[in-house]
Amino acid sequence: MSDAKSQLLGDLPETYLAPLYWKAMESKRPDAMIKDEKAEALVKQMRLDFSRVSQIKMNELLQAMRIIFTREMDRYARDFITHHPDAVVVHIGCGLDSRFERVVQHNSQVEWYDLDFPEVIELRRKFIGDEVEHYHLLACSVLEDAWLKTVKAHSSRPFLFIAETVFVYFTESQIKSLVLTLRDHFPGAELVFDGWRPFEVWLGNRYLSNSLYAGLMQWGFWRGQELEGWGDDIHLLDEWGFFDQPEPRLDSFRWMAPLFRLFKPMRIYHFQLGKER
Numbered sequence: 001m002s003d004a005k006s007q008l009l010g011d012l013p014e015t016y017l018a019p020l021y022w023k024a025m026e027s028k029r030p031d032a033m034i035k036d037e038k039a040e041a042l043v044k045q046m047r048l049d050f051s052r053v054s055q056i057k058m059n060e061l062l063q064a065m066r067i068i069f070t071r072e073m074d075r076y077a078r079d080f081i082t083h084h085p086d087a088v089v090v091h092i093g094c095g096l097d098s099r100f101e102r103v104v105q106h107n108s109q110v111e112w113y114d115l116d117f118p119e120v121i122e123l124r125r126k127f128i129g130d131e132v133e134h135y136h137l138l139a140c141s142v143l144e145d146a147w148l149k150t151v152k153a154h155s156s157r158p159f160l161f162i163a164e165t166v167f168v169y170f171t172e173s174q175i176k177s178l179v180l181t182l183r184d185h186f187p188g189a190e191l192v193f194d195g196w197r198p199f200e201v202w203l204g205n206r207y208l209s210n211s212l213y214a215g216l217m218q219w220g221f222w223r224g225q226e227l228e229g230w231g232d233d234i235h236l237l238d239e240w241g242f243f244d245q246p247e248p249r250l251d252s253f254r255w256m257a258p259l260f261r262l263f264k265p266m267r268i269y270h271f272q273l274g275k276e277r
Helices: 003-010 014-027 037-046 060-083 099-103 118-127 146-154 172-185 198-207 248-263
Strands: 088-092 111-116 135-139 159-163 189-195 234-240 267-273
Touching: 014 037, 014 060, 060 088, 060 099, 060 159, 060 189, 060 248, 060 267, 088 146, 111 118, 111 146, 118 135, 135 146, 146 172, 172 189, 172 267
Parallel strands: 088 111, 088 159, 111 135, 159 189
Antiparallel strands: 189 267, 234 267
C-alpha cells in the first residue's frame, strides 16, 4: 500500500472504521447474522489501523445489538424493494457500508444512491468501486440541496430513504428541516432510521468520553409520534426494537427484555412522508 493511501486511511474517523470492522468480524462467525464479504476483504486488504477502534469497549451484548441493527436496516430495505421492484433507495451517510451488495443482489430495476461527504465517497471509489448501472454515488452532505435534483429525476418512482446511526449526530432542527424537505420533494416517500432517547444520547456520550466519538451525539427524542407533529402528512408506519421478537444471540440477556419493552431504547422508526401525488 502506498504512503498516500495509508495516510488517507489513517485519517478516517472511527465513525467509518468501526462499523466496517464490526461487520467484518461478524461475517466471519459461524452463526453470523449478516454476511459481508466485502467488509471482510476491505479489512484484510486495506490494512487499516484499528488501534483506536479497539479502544472502544464493546461487550457481547453491544456487539450483537450493533449487528442486529444493521441486519434489521437491511430487512427494511429488502422488504421495500420486494414490494416496489422499481424503487429508488437513498442510503444517507453510507460510510464504507456495502448495503447495496447485501440487499439488491440481482434486482436490475432498483436505482440505488449512496450519499456521504466527498472525502468518504472518494474512499468508496478507490477501495469499494465506482458507479455502475443503477448504482450511484452522491458526494455531499444530506443537508445540502445539490443532490435533490439528481434524485428527483426518478420522481415517478417509489422512494426509500434509509439512515443507520446518522441522525443522532445532527441537531433536531437539522433533522426537522431534512424531513420536511424529503416530504415536499418526494411525497409518499418512506424514511427508515434509528432513534435514541435523550438520556441514551447523554449516556452514549459519557460512555464514549475517552474516544474520538466523545460529545458527537446530539439529537434524541422520546416517541416517534413527536415527529408527526413536525408537519402535515408525516406518519409513523411502524417501529422495531430489541427483544420485540425472539433473537438467539440475545438469549443470555433475556432478563433485560422487560426493561427494553418498558423504556424502548434505541429503536428503528419507519415513516411515510407526505401523500403520493
